[in-house]
Amino acid sequence: MNKNKSHPLVADDIPSNPLTTTRIAILSLSAIGALIIYFLSFRAVEFSFSSLVNGIDNMWEFIGGMFPPDLSNSILKKVFDETLLTIQLALVGTTISALIAFPLSFLAAKNTAPGWSYAPVRFFFNAVRAIDTLIFALIFVAWVGLGPFPGMLAMAIHSIGMLGKLFSEAIENIDKGQVEALKSVGATRMEVVRWAVIPQVSTYFISYFLYRFEINIRAAVVLGLVGAGGIGQYLKTNMDLYNYDTVSVIIFTILILVMTIDAFSNWLRRKLI
Structure with a gap:
């Protein structure tokens, strides 16, 4: 006998x-x-x-002014110098932020932080992360003047918050078995961090550093528009002077720079993780 025999729908079977x-x-x-x-x-x-x-019509005039591009030696040298400065800005800013965020991240991770440090360090990371790099750049330009130094400071401060958050979350997600094993034989807090935590998160830290460096390359271009040095500042100067044939060289260089850094960073991160 078929126990799954169908039966007619009744009112209670129909959802309201x-x-x-x-x-x-x-x-x-x-x-x-x-x-x-x-x-x-x-x-x-x-x-x-x-x-x-x-x-x-204005757009066609702008595009028409970009060609042929100015490929004179003086322009190419200037573009190269400013591009190199942009890379150096991002590299120094990212490195300084990583050096500061690295120790602070252990004070902001629940499984490694002392009771007194977790909340204030987390608040610091959230606060500097909430303020955009461009705003920091305007503040530092007003403080120390135009040039690459305020741009580097702006990137470093904002990146501390971003890297600190990523680093601390990586620490919180480690395998706790290694930590418990060391604690069971009487290891100190520093020994646990040295032998159980850092080996597990080191590749992630390097990956996050490369990712942030990639972001800061693009940020360095934008920061130049507010006088913080680099290829962005050279772009704004030539835009203001209507040197569109030079602008085309700068834009093409920025495109190649960003694409190259992105490709290299992605390749290296895949190798690490």
Whole structure:
């Protein structure tokens, strides 16, 4: 006998309609509110298709001025020097931030931090991470003046928060078995960190460092627009002077730089992890 014989549906088998009158009213009001917010937002940003169409001539003039690019020796040398400075900015800023974030991350991880350090160090990481690199750059430019130094400081401060968060989370996710094994034979806190924690997280730390360096290369270009040195500052100078043939060389160089650093960083991270 078939015990799974079908039976006719009864009223109790049919689920009640979840869209009650109250829910329909709430959803309708939410949709209307969202439409109003989007409408006001598009008005606030002065979104205009006509401006795009009317500005086509200006865009063609800009593109036309970029060709042929200025490939004179003096321009190429200047672009090379500023590109090298941009790489150095990102490298020094990232290295300084990693050197500071490394010890602090152990004070911000639940499984290695003393009771007094976890909350304040975590707060510090969150605070400096919440402020954009560009804002830090404006502050340091006002403090120490134009040039690469304020750009490096801005990248370093912001990167401390980012790397500190990543480092501390990596520490919290380690295999606790090695830690417990060392503690069971009387190892001190420093010995546990040295022999059980660091070996497990070292490759992740290097990977995060490379990832942050990759981000800081792009950040260094943008920071130059506010006078923090590097290829970005040289780009802004030539844009202001309408030297579009030089601008084309700079933009192409930035494109090659970012793509090369991204590819190298991704390749190296894959090798490490």
